Amino acid sequence: MPRKPSDSNQPCATALVGFGKIAQGYSQDKVMARVMKFASHAQVLTAHPALNWLTVIDPNPLALQAARQDWSIEDAAESIEACRHRHRIELAVLATPPQARLKEIAAFPNLKAVLIEKPLAKDLKASQELIDYCRRSGIQVQVNLLRRGDPLTRSLKEGRLQELIGSLQCASGLYGNGLKNNGLHMIDLVRMLLGEIASVQALSPTKLEESPMDGDFSFPFALTLAETGKTITFSPVSFKNWRENGLQFYGTNGRLDYLHGGLTVLHYPLSESRMGGGEMEVAHDRPEPIAATMGEALYQIYDNLLAAIHGQTELFSTGHSALLSTAVVEALFASHREGGAVKACRLEGA
Ligand SMILES: NC(=O)c1ccc[n+]([C@@H]2O[C@H](COP(=O)([O-])OP(=O)(O)OC[C@H]3O[C@@H](n4cnc5c(N)ncnc54)[C@H](O)[C@@H]3O)[C@@H](O)[C@H]2O)c1
Structure with missing residues (x-):
């Protein structure tokens, strides 16, 4: 109690x-x-x-x-x-x-x-x-x-993401400064917005060795969602050039960019395709900014x-939720050690 x-x-x-x-x-x-x-x-x-x-x-x-x-x-x-x-x-x-x-x-x-x-x-x-x-x-x-405390990110979780872009088709992200240190934030964001992660895979034996934490580094990886089986990929970038922790979501009705850790959020609706034929395209050239609220989080x-x-x-x-995100990070390091083996994300005793 x-x-x-x-x-x-x-x-x-x-x-x-x-x-x-x-x-x-x-x-x-x-x-x-x-x-x-x-x-x-x-x-x-x-x-x-x-x-x-x-x-x-x-x-x-x-x-x-x-x-x-x-x-x-x-x-x-x-x-x-x-x-x-x-x-x-x-x-x-x-x-x-x-x-x-x-x-x-x-x-x-x-x-x-x-x-x-x-x-x-x-x-x-x-x-x-x-x-x-x-x-x-x-x-x-x-x-x-x-x-998890940010009002805008919470509204995305509570239905606004779906309202803006429809059903998710695919998503990919960038991160840097270490998987344990910063990648954890992005993995937790994926779980918050898209649901639990069933399995993970390191996509390259390379290491980007930038992190304030001992033994931490960054590498490209993929997360497979438990509910839909969709795969989200992440690539590392060096913060020596510029920093980014972000995700791009493509849905059936458009695109949403969640960038700079949530300080820049851009919605791209659909418009008529300029290639004709009655098809649609994502209005990549006309993003609609959404006011960020991270300062209040x-x-x-x-x-x-x-x-x-x-x-x-x-x-x-919660502590339990943070443990699930930690288990994803640990499974990714295991996959990296084992040359890219697919690892299930399970929490023993949970
Ligand atoms: N949530 C976020 O977005 C976010 C952002 C930055 C840092 N962090 C996390 O916060 C933690 C601290 O990071 P930081 O950047 O502030 O580090 P920091 O090195 O600036 O500060 C850590 C402080 O803890 C003190 N300290 C060390 N051992 C201690 C002990 N046993 N008892 C009391 N104080 C002790 C140090 O003297 C230092 O002043 C890390 O875990 C880091 O990952 C989280």
Whole structure:
């Protein structure tokens, strides 16, 4: 059973563990600020009225100094054990590297919920242990796979994609900066918009070795959807040239481009084919932009988690769902190791 907050009228006592870029650094990025109203956890933690941000934990003294001076957080400590409010904390936000997240969660004795940065843990086994621990302990888990909180992406999932392009015929995507690091976002997006993935295949033995994560790299791959058997292909691009994480969908009634991780969304309806014969073509030369809402997504991820803590709604991005996306990533690395073998995506014990 999920643990309930001690007093549902009080703002949720919250700790931010790890105080680096996604925790607070991106708040200072003026370029990002043009499109991301909420680029960092610290921005949501200061803006949301139902959150009481009490604590920051980070072993880096400069991060602790920033917490005290820039964000007025007095309880800033180098370890969870050393923080003053450890026993009061109901929500822990884990913006650390993914090596020790289970230990971090277990160090808070009264947690009701965690918001965990992707990836969940260093591999699928450790991710599963983490989610099992939270289930046994009644701790709700929201995973920051950001597009699951984005209002526009949610509307696409809830029928707008079908309304715009009809039934899916095929889709393909680009990604870079590592399969575990960024490819995971695109795989999760495919699952969100198109349904579960039955099997995967690495399409080349090549490796594009760019990623902030150890042992991570990018390669071309294919995903086969469980329900329709349709295949979605992805190609890696080097972020040294330009960055892209995106997907192009072709349906029976047109095309939708979901680009720049959801910051650029373009709809292309059908028009009469210029080759005559009464046929139709996709109006590739006349895209209709759809206003992006990604800047709000992180706020929505918190807002939804707070509502779920009070039993008012389902979570947008559950631990179980993130495990399924992690299993797809792990199956892809296995396929790559085995020279492109087709691998089923199954979660043991699920
Ligand atoms: N959801 C997204 O779109 C998104 C975007 C960026 C990063 N991330 C993820 O967020 C996580 C952090 O990434 P980042 O770019 O902010 O990294 P970062 O290196 O900028 O920050 C990590 C911080 O954690 C601190 N830290 C390390 N070990 C710690 C521990 N045991 N306890 C407390 N603090 C500890 C470090 O000192 C550092 O300040 C990664 O898992 C990354 O993949 C997610």
